[in-house]
Amino acid sequence: MNLIKYCLKILLACFLVILTSSSTYANNEEIIDSTVYYIEKNSYFYEDSAFAKIFASAINSINAFSDEVFIRILNTPNENLEIEVKVDNTNEHIVLKKNRNLIDVGKNLNTIITLLEEKDIANHKNNLLAYHVANAVLQEIDEYSSIIEPDDLNQFLVETKGSFGGIGIVVGIRDEKLTIISPIEGTPASKAGINANDVIRRIESNSADGITLERAIQLLRGEKGTGTTLYIERENAEDLIKFDIIRDIINIESISSKILENNIGYIKIKSFQSNTFEQFQEAFSSLRGGGILSLILDLRGNPGGLFDQALQISNIFLKNKLIVSTKGKKSNMNRPFFTAAAPIKKFTGPIIVLVDRGSASASEIVAGALKNNKRCLIIGETTFGKGTVQEVYEQNDGSAIKLTIAEYLSPKNYQVHLNGIRPDINFVSADFKNGKLLFDKEATEELLKPGLSRKPYIIYSPGENTAEEDELIEFSQAILNSDYMKKFSFNGNTDNFLSLMENELSIMARNITKSLTSKIDNFKIKNNSGANTNYKELGLKINPEIILDSGKTKSIVAEIKNNSKEKFSNLVLVTNSENTFLNNKYFFVGTLKGKENKRFKMELVIPSWAEDSSDIIQFALSNLSFDDPLRPRLTSIKEVSSDIKIKRPEFIFPKFAYRIVPKNNLDENVELGLEIQLKKIQNNCDECYIKILTRDKNLIIKDKNHKINSLDKKDVTVNSNLLLEKNLYSDFINFTIRFHDEVSHSFFDKEISIPFEEINSFVKFQEAVNYRFTGEKIVFSDPSNNAIVLGTITHGNLVDAIGETINFLLVATEDKRLYWAPKSTTFKVSQDEKGSFVKSKIIGQYEEPPSINIETQFSEGNNKIEIKSSVEDATNLKNINYFINEKKFRLVSQKRKSIKESFRVELGPGRNKLSVVAIDAKNIKTFKNFFITNHEE
Known part of the structure; x- marks a missing residue:
């Protein structure tokens, strides 16, 4: 094989x-x-x-x-x-x-x-x-x-066999972001409203920045019936979109089909599974029996699948042609795949293939084979661009190396990977809401291209796209029903067909474009603007310095001046910035009369998760023309730039404490109780959570997510249980307590590592035993060296111990509160001596994470910044790590409560991310990010 x-x-x-x-x-x-x-x-x-x-x-x-x-x-x-x-x-x-x-x-x-x-x-x-x-x-x-x-690895291998629970998305890494290639139709993700090209910013409280594909898959997968939360960044959405999704077993029906009016067949392939070609043959034979003369092949939202299934389906539509070739480092990977005899009669009628950004991998093999052999028209969006082959080498330590060993090329040596299959007729969705045109970046790039050499590019506002009403299907039907189809069969002459049908396509495009333009008051379908229109007399002025606040809306005023007598219509203000939520905003200005001065307000919505930053935003006064509905055009007229500073209100973390106590210590397993207390939650904590996290698959955590109610500013206590099998542990029990505000994405972690031997050695006394403190009078949260201090003894020194481990006593107060005391600071007291000592009173203590304050300013031109850092903690700091664009450039290790310093760092081109990670002596860790755009490029 x-x-x-x-x-x-x-x-x-x-x-x-x-x-x-x-x-x-x-x-x-x-x-x-x-x-x-x-x-x-x-x-x-x-x-x-x-x-x-x-x-x-x-x-x-x-x-x-x-x-x-x-x-x-x-x-x-x-x-x-x-x-x-x-x-x-x-x-x-x-x-x-x-x-x-x-x-x-x-x-x-x-x-x-x-x-x-x-x-x-x-x-x-x-x-x-x-x-x-x-x-x-x-x-x-x-x-x-x-x-x-x-x-x-075991989970990975299970997933490759298709037996897993999940939410029904296919993901990849695109531009270093965890990107959804496609939601699978009919799955929980699809039903929840997740779209192709959505970017996953967080999976529950786990940031997706820099995440590997395997780690992301591990977080997304889970047992049927369990829930997960995704935070999605979607182009033109004003904030992250939160999706709460319940996992299910993902079963996919590959093929659906029907006969449309005038003997047009329609087949949708949802994925390429092991039986897809078999289902395809059955469906296609049924369509042929119904007398179809042409075919619409719908690959939208199809993330790919099995290579051989894509080959077999392509083979049905091609004769004596190259379908695809592979190119690898090894010579045995360099091979072409040609058409061959087929188990059913080959189809020679006209074909239109529908694709979108969710069409990937095996879908791109089929679309690329038909397009580059000029056997069909491709309509829709440029596909995802996933064209590589991976090999997995299992190692005997239980790990594996997954390596890209080849890529595949469409006919004419077209490189699919990262490029995708480009349509013959682009359909790009847009919308108009609250005075803003919502275009994606792909549309903007296309609108700015000059000349008639551009392929047809139809911008429209899609409807519900139900089975009965789908713009791309209706458009395809109109083409296949046209008189030109009597002269063409798409066998090598698709370019000529498009050229001859240009006028008819323009009329069709004009009608489709009205789905967008009809939503915009005073939009001129034909405004007769062109390359020779004189815009020199138009002026634009915007405040050069703008301050914005996270979670708030800011009105930006543009002063637009027309010094000429000419009237200009379809004017828009377009933003350009390396900050994604400031970029690619289209504000519709409309018409400017001769000699008119207009003060135009733009509403910039800053998401609540936006972090402190210093950015540049460019405003371009432009003309949007739909004179040619097949090639709409955006002409930039005047451009001005502003310095933007975004400030995020400081989130006030609550003080906290926790305690861990054994509940059961049986022959086979140990159960631990975990109690977490928060001191006086603030009012800004409407979406705050306590989460218990671990990568230890052998540690079972019950009740690991707790939502915090902040309405009454009261103390809050939550409880969880931890269960572990003794035969699976030999060293440490590791997990993290995370406090997370999901609105601002502020969080801190307390990393906990308890020697298993210590926990396993716990013995509960038949009755309380008296001990007195001989050393430092403090008690702790757990029996380990990195436990937090839960309290100090301010009166007396006698305590009741109810159990012990190798190195710690579990002591109880009169109000039944439990604490851990090191044996090294205590001494057992006999009944005769007990009367000589006074019962202890323990005053509770709470911990809090380090606080980080960062100030920046440019120095030595615009290529370096001066950083003023102030990091403080109630106990001693352990270390502070500084990163620029995920690269560590400074480590400070000083056992002090306050560290203040100034230093310089060189910026990279474009937008830079400055990150500070502070950890205190008790392994409580917090983070702060600051973004700054390099003015000098």
């Missing part, structure tokens, strides 16, 4: 082959070595000159992995590679062999990982750092190559 036909199951529209490696159990070195070996041997996108970039990405990943480490690559003129490794307050200078190839990169990375392992930075028992670094190496090469960690 050849390799392509062995691409058995496709996960998320990726062609996939699963192979088993014969390597031995992988340690850290073997993980990196295997990754390097397979890249050099099989990676399609790897270039030999990329090793330096790969090494830099791997170092960045180490810096991101640990809050305690900062590695700098030093610029030295000699033949060696020198790095500086900072761990807490210690600096070490390391000399390595200079990288000359990827093999050297692997050896140097192994040396660094071993060094950190010796310093006990990495959790090397689980190879976590090595997996993290190997994944960074793969991701630098292409977005679909990655490491699948042992805990994730």
Whole structure:
């Protein structure tokens, strides 16, 4: 069986082959070595000159992995590679062999990982750092190559076989964003209203920034009946859209079909599964029996599937043609796939194929084969552009390496990957609401293109697109019913057909475009503007400095002046900014009479999650012309820019405390009770949650999400239970308590790590035993070294212990509150001595996360910024990490309550993200981001 036909199951529209490696159990070195070996041997996108970039990405990943480490690559003129490794307050200078190839990169990375392992930075028992670094190496090469960690591999393999619970979306990484390729029709995601090209910003409280595809899939999958929450960024939406979705088993019916008027057949293929061609034959035979003369093949929202199914369906419509070819690093991957004899009679009638941005992978094979052989007209949107083949190499440590080994090319060597299949007639949806035209970026790019060489581009406002009313189907029917179809069959002459039908298409487009233009008051269908229109006498003035607040609407006033006697219509103000929610806004100005001065208000809605930033926004006064309905045009007239500052109100975190106590310690498992207290919740906490998070699949958490009611500013207490099987643990019980405000996306984490041996050793006393404090009079939340202080003893020193572990006592107060006291600070008291001591009174204490305050200003031109940082904590800070565009550039490790400093950092081109992560001595972590646009490019 050849390799392509062995691409058995496709996960998320990726062609996939699963192979088993014969390597031995992988340690850290073997993980990196295997990754390097397979890249050099099989990676399609790897270039030999990329090793330096790969090494830099791997170092960045180490810096991101640990809050305690900062590695700098030093610029030295000699033949060696020198790095500086900072761990807490210690600096070490390391000399390595200079990288000359990827093999050297692997050896140097192994040396660094071993060094950190010796310093006990990495959790090397689980190879976590090595997996993290190997994944960074793969991701630098292409977005679909990655490491699948042992805990994730079994689930990954289950998913490739199609037996899983989920919400019914296909996702990919596009422009470094987790993007929905397509919701699958009839699934929970589709029913909830999720669209193709939506960007996932958060999955519950987990940010999707920089997330790997495998990690995203792990978060999205789950058992039938369980819920998840997605926060979606959608173009032209004014805020993130929240979707609460209940998972289900995803079963897909591949084919639906019907006969339309005038003997036009219609087939919709929803996905390419193992039985899709069989279903297609049955449906197509039924259509032929009904006497169809032409066909509409609907691939909209089809995320792909099996390669061989796409080949077989394409084969029905082509004779003696190339369907697709593959190109890989290995010669056996370079092969064409031609048409062959078919099990049913081939169809030679006219075909129109409908596609959209949710059409990907196998869909693009079919669409590309028919388009580039000039066998059909393609109508709709440019497809997603997913044209690569992945191979999975299982390792004996339970992990796997997923590697891109090839790409496929449509006939005429057209590269589908990242380009997609472009329609012969574009249909782009738009809308008009609250004085704004809602166009996507693709429409803007097309509107700005000059000349008649552009392909037909129809902008319209879609209706409900029900089975009975669908603009693209109706448009396709009109083409197939036209008199021109009596002369053409789309066998090699689609270009001539479009040219001859231009006038009729224009009339059809004009009628469809009215679905948008009829919504706009005073819009002139024909305003006779063109390249020779004189706009020189128009002026535009907008405040050069604008301050905006997160979660609020701001009116921006534009002063538009017409110094000529001529009247201008269809004027719009279009924004352009690297800040996505300021970009691509179309405000309809309308008509400007001769000598008229107009003060025009634009309402900018700033989402509640918008973080502090300094941006640039360009306003372009433009003319929008639909004189040619097949080629609408946007002409820029005057442009001005403004500096924008966005300020987000500081979210006030509540103080908190928690306690963990054993509830049951049975032979097979341990159950722990977790109580979390919040002190006087603020009124700005309408969407606040306490969440218990873990990546430990063996730790069962009951009641892990708690919504907080802030109406009465009262103290809040929530409870959860943790269940673990004893035979699955040997070292630590790890989980995180997260406080999360979903409106502002402000959150802090308290990372908890309790030695399993400590918990497992717990013994409950038959009756309370008296102890007195001989040392520091403080009590804690759990029996570990990073527990928080729950209280101090201000009176007396006698306590009742109700149980013990190896190193801690579980003590109770008169009001039944439980605390942990180190045995090292207590001494057992006999009954005779008890009367000599006074019962203790414990005053409760609460913790709070570090506070971060950042101020920035440009220095030395516009390419550097001066940062003034102030970080404070009620206890001692542990460390502060600074990142610019996800790259760590500074680590401060000082055991102080307040750290104030100033320093400079160089900006990259465009919009830069400054991130600060502060952790205190009790491992309470908080974050702050600030965005700033580089004025000097």
